[in-house]
Amino acid sequence: MISRRNIRIKVMQSLYALDTNLESDLGFGIDRLTSDHPDYSRMIIKYVKVLDDKIDQASYLFTLSLYYMVRVAQYTEIDANNRASKLLRTQEDLNVSTKFAGNEFVWSLLDNKTFVEAVKDKKLEQVVEKDEIKQLYNILQESELYKSYVSEESRTPEGDKKMFWDVWTQLMYEHEVFNTLMTEKNEEWEDDKELVYMLIENYVQKRKGTNFLNFISADKKQFAHDLLKTTIDKSGYLMELIHPRLKNWDAERVAHIDLILLKMGIAEFLYFPTVPTKVTINEYIEIAKTYSTPQSSQFINGVLDNILKSLEKENKVRKAVRP
Structure with missing residues (x-):
């Protein structure tokens, strides 16, 4: 799933961390870390682990971002049911749209067994809170793009794709509330948000066959390790x-x-x-x-x-x- 460009970004970030830490701890940069240095082997092992952790972190944030999307879409049905159950209902309460809950891209995630398993493995149900979903849903509901989407009675694959992408880019990726939530979940969000954007962009274009449990293949992981080690050496x-x-x-x-x-x-x-x-x-x-x-x-x-x-x-x- 992760591309070689994404891998290069993770290697770059790992090398930057190594170079910065060497300057701070030992007083010299990566250019002077030769194979005969007593800390060389330890540093290699440590920063291969740093690289692997950064790749795992990208997988976590990618899955978490999509899970937020799914939960917000599902909340449209919760809101519709809650408002329809009110004792004093208005006509508006009885006509809350649940169109986004049936969005083709939302359902493709729910139907993807590897996504469901990844959500479980990463314990995302415990990470995402109901109040956060309600807050994001309220932002969505007030947006012009949402009002335009639900006003169209017909549903098309192109319309669902555009809506899914617009919600991600405009109401999540670019929105202060979502960025604050993600930073609270993981302090590295700001470093990884551009990468997550690329991953979701790629998913929207080529979602079929996406395996959320195989974020990086064995050959790509080998490429990542080799590029890191060679650049250090x-x-x-x-x-x-x-x-x-x-x-x-x-x-x-x-x-x-x-x-x-x-x-x-x-x-x-x-x-x-x-x-x-x-x-x-x-x-x-x-x-x-x-x-x-x-x-x-x-x-x-x-x-x-x-x-x-x-x-x-x-x-x-x-x-x-x-x-």
Whole structure:
């Protein structure tokens, strides 16, 4: 389910955490953590675990976000029943729409056995509180997009898809109330919300066959571990390749994240023969657009392209030939 771009983001975050902690605890960065350092093996083991935990955390937040969506949709029926049971009912009380509860995308989650099992495994029923659902439902009910959706008597797959996506983007992902709730549930929400957005976007486009219990395949986990270990192990050498290309830039002002992305990209050029160089460059450009400064994508593109040409001239880039 998780893509290689998502994995690269998690590796980047793990490397950033390692680099920051090394500077704080030992007084030097990742570039000086060589294999003969007494803490090297311990650090590798620790940050592979950090990486795995970050991937698990992304899975948790992804499933939790979708579970909130389901619970809010289900609350439309609870509200309709409560209002219809009032002693003094108005005509409005008798005509509360439950259309969102029957949304095709909501039901595809409820019908997905792996989603139901993931909710159970992660104990999300204990995490999400009724008052939170009611609060989100009230926001939904007052929104123009909801009023427009329920005013249309007919139901179409396109309409359900648009509604599901609009509720996620406008009333949850972009809404202060939902972001506050998620931060209270997990303090890393702000770091992961962009990734969760990508995961839900991918789910909306390709929901069929989604396995919530197999968030990351064995080969992708191996790729994640290899990319992390290689970037740590070769960090000093990778920085030697980068440094001469910074002469036209203020090295002190180059974003920390950019240097990590550059090292990861060069590591892929040199040590990952099955990953095409064009894919590597494009991936890190896109990650920089989301996670670094406004100028970072151009910077990443220029430096990686320059280093790639130099490495290719020296015949150091060896990629597997596809049959």
